[in-house]
Amino acid sequence: MEQLIEExxxxxxxxxxxxxxxPADIDENAPxxxxxxxxxxxxxxxxxxxxxxxxxxxxxxxxQGKEIFKSVRVxxxxxxxxxxx
Amino acid sequence: MSIYIxxxxxxxxxxxxxxxxxxxxxxxxxxxxxxMEPDYKQFIAPAESRRMGxxxxxAVATALDTLAKGGCEMPDxxxxxTGLGCVENTEKFLNAVIDNxxxxxxxxxxxxxxxxxxxxxxxxxxxxHGYNSTYSHRGTSFDSALLDAVMQLQLGRVNTALVGGxxxxxxxxxxxxxxxxxxxxxxxxxxELKKDxxxxxISGGASVSALLGNKNTQNALCQLVDxxxxxxxxxxxxxxxxxxxxxRCQSETAEIDAVMCGxxxxxxxxxxxxxxxxxxxxxxxxxxxxxxxxxxxxASGYGIYCASxxxxxxxxxxxxxxxxxxxxxxxxxxxxxxxxxxxxxxxTLLTKxxx
Numbered sequence: 426m427e428q429l430i431e432e433x434x435x436x437x438x439x440x441x442x443x444x445x446x447x448p449a450d451i452d453e454n455a456p457x458x459x460x461x462x463x464x465x466x467x468x469x470x471x472x473x474x475x476x477x478x479x480x481x482x483x484x485x486x487x488x489q490g491k492e493i494f495k496s497v498r499v500x501x502x503x504x505x506x507x508x509x510x
Numbered sequence: 511m512s513i514y515i516x517x518x519x520x521x522x523x524x525x526x527x528x529x530x531x532x533x534x535x536x537x538x539x540x541x542x543x544x545x546m547e548p549d550y551k552q553f554i555a556p557a558e559s560r561r562m563g564x565x566x567x568x569a570v571a572t573a574l575d576t577l578a579k580g581g582c583e584m585p586d587x588x589x590x591x592t593g594l595g596c597v598e599n600t601e602k603f604l605n606a607v608i609d610n611x612x613x614x615x616x617x618x619x620x621x622x623x624x625x626x627x628x629x630x631x632x633x634x635x636x637x638x639h640g641y642n643s644t645y646s647h648r649g650t651s652f653d654s655a656l657l658d659a660v661m662q663l664q665l666g667r668v669n670t671a672l673v674g675g676x677x678x679x680x681x682x683x684x685x686x687x688x689x690x691x692x693x694x695x696x697x698x699x700x701x702e703l704k705k706d707x708x709x710x711x712i713s714g715g716a717s718v719s720a721l722l723g724n725k726n727t728q729n730a731l732c733q734l735v736d737x738x739x740x741x742x743x744x745x746x747x748x749x750x751x752x753x754x755x756x757x758r759c760q761s762e763t764a765e766i767d768a769v770m771c772g773x774x775x776x777x778x779x780x781x782x783x784x785x786x787x788x789x790x791x792x793x794x795x796x797x798x799x800x801x802x803x804x805x806x807x808x809a810s811g812y813g814i815y816c817a818s819x820x821x822x823x824x825x826x827x828x829x830x831x832x833x834x835x836x837x838x839x840x841x842x843x844x845x846x847x848x849x850x851x852x853x854x855x856x857x858t859l860l861t862k863x864x865x
Contacts, residue, residue: 440616442560467561470617478614 429501437497440475441468453497461496469494481509513663514730514863516670517580518720518815521545521568522803527575529819535802535829537700541693541712542684543804554635563599563622565678566631568717573632573672580721581729586668587641588633589659591651591675593807595625598680628676641668649850651675652716652811653739656858659722660737674719675808684713692805694775703775703801704832706784711774714804718811720818726863732821735759735859742855745785752790755857756845766794767841770817772810772848773832774800782852795834797826797844810848814858817844821862 434448441464455461458469469490476482476493482504484490493503523538524531526548536546545568550559553571562570569590577585594600599622606615621627626644633642641662645654652675659671687693694703694710703712722734736759742748756762769791771783787796797820803812820826826841846858 442618444560445556463557467617467621474614474616478610 426501426505429505430497433497433501433504436475436479437472440471451497453501456496457494457500472500476504479510480504480507482507511664511666511724512726513660513734514723514726515732515734515814515818515860516582516721516723516725516727516730517576518718518731518818519572519575519579520719520803520812520815521548521572521717522714522812524802527571529823531802532819532823532825532827535827538698538712538801538804541688541695541698541710542679542681543712543714544679545715545717561618562631563596563619565596565598565676565715565717566622566628568678568715569628569674569676570632570635572676572717572719573674574635576719576721577636577672579729580723581727582670582721582723584636584638585640585670585672585721587643587659587662587671588629588636588638589641589643589645589655589662589671589673590629590632591645591647591653591655591673591808591811592625592628593646593648593651593677594683595646596622596627596678597683598678599623601680601682628674632672632674641671647854649807649810650739650854650856651677652718652808652814653737653848653856656814657737657739660734663722663724669725670721670723672719672721675716675811677716677806677808679713679715679804679806687713692776700801700829706780707777708775709777711776711779711800711805714800714806714809716806716808716811718808718815720811720814730863731818732860733863735761735861737856737858739854739856741853743853745782745789748782748786748855749790751855752786752857756859759859761843761859763790763794766791766843766845767836767838768795768797768826768844770797770799770813770844770846771832772800772813773798774805776805778852779849782849783847786847793834795826795836796832797830798832799830802829810856813846813848814860817846817860820844821860824862
């Protein structure tokens with residue numbers, strides 16, 4: 426799980442172009458939206474694309490995203506359970 | 511009503527956001543030239559810039575620098591020209607379409623691939639709710655934006671207008687244009703570019719803007735007498751257009767101190783200038799700028815930028831002189847002539863500010 430969290434942090438930094446950040450700067454338990462990283466709706470779309478492209482997970486409805494994108498750890502747990510690649 | 515260029519700035523392969531090229535120009539050493547990037551953190555917070563492509567960052571920085579130098583916090587209009595928009599993002603998106611077999615497409619490059627993203631991004635940054643327009647007319651994109659700004663001012667709809675020309679040259683697009691013979695092979699020294707009969711120019715991106723206003727501010731660079739764009743397919747017709755333009759400006763060819771042309775070193779581009787200059791301005795010095803800023807769809811913006819600063823500085827560096835000699839040291843009127851593919855022309859007359 427810890428390895429997946431690290432991998433995910435790197436992917437988030439790359440896909441969201443968080444130039445100033447390193448994986449160590451991201452608290453895996455902090456909220457991704459609002460507080461914490463302060464991401465917005467466009468970032469949510471980028472994360473949905475990331476999940477599908479890198480892990481083969483296709484989110485069926487937007488409501489799922491609210492739960493899955495709570496934090497990096499929650500996201501990693503969901504990926505571990507549902508990944509197809 | 512008089513119109514003034516109150517400030518003008520640029521990012522190019524010269525020192526960015528300044529006029530060091532007047533004294534310490536950077537000479538091109540190859541056909542493919544990338545801009546020298548300034549420190550964008552001065553203008554855009556990292557969180558804000560993370561979603562911006564390179565061209566958007568350049569455009570925002572150039573626009574903000576121009577406004578700051580013109581002492582203007584909020585222009586009444588933002589009018590931009592761009593031949594290709596944010597083509598780097600367009601390429602990213604199209605490559606993703608192919609690589610991902612039309613699935614999992616990234617939203618950010620898609621949003622930024624539209625041409626009007628640039629003008630919109632500047633207005634979002636400024637929170638400017640005034641007139642906002644984008645012209646995408648290939649080689650006359652900047653000239654169209656300039657003409658719109660002049661007409662908006664003449665009609666009294668706005669008091670200030672930020673006009674810009676923005677384009678980027680990606681390696682892939684450079685390669686494609688290269689196959690069409692756009693670029694110079696080998697030696698790109700100034701002497702070599704000046705030689706007649708050789709095909710190909712040097713490339714550059716464009717991020718250049720000017721603040722136009724109806725007030726002669728303390729820092730105004732020059733007065734813009736008039737500008738015009740038109741299509742024309744012969745030098746004779748071009749001469750007629752030139753005469754009627756100068757008549758409208760109540761000026762004559764003899765009153766022009768210098769002619770700034772879009773000469774690039776490419777025979778296909780330069781022949782029409784040579785022909786016109788020979789017939790209409792045989793004794794008047796010719797200036798050029800594309801050897802210092804490169805060729806791009808919005809390169810004509812650098813012609814306006816350069817001429818404005820030359821009039822303000824009251825001097826013309828030797829490197830800007832294509833041919834001819836100045837008999838007098840005072841430059842009051844500069845006529846700027848540009849064309850795109852020998853068909854779409856623009857004429858602009860700038861004159862020194864008389865305070």
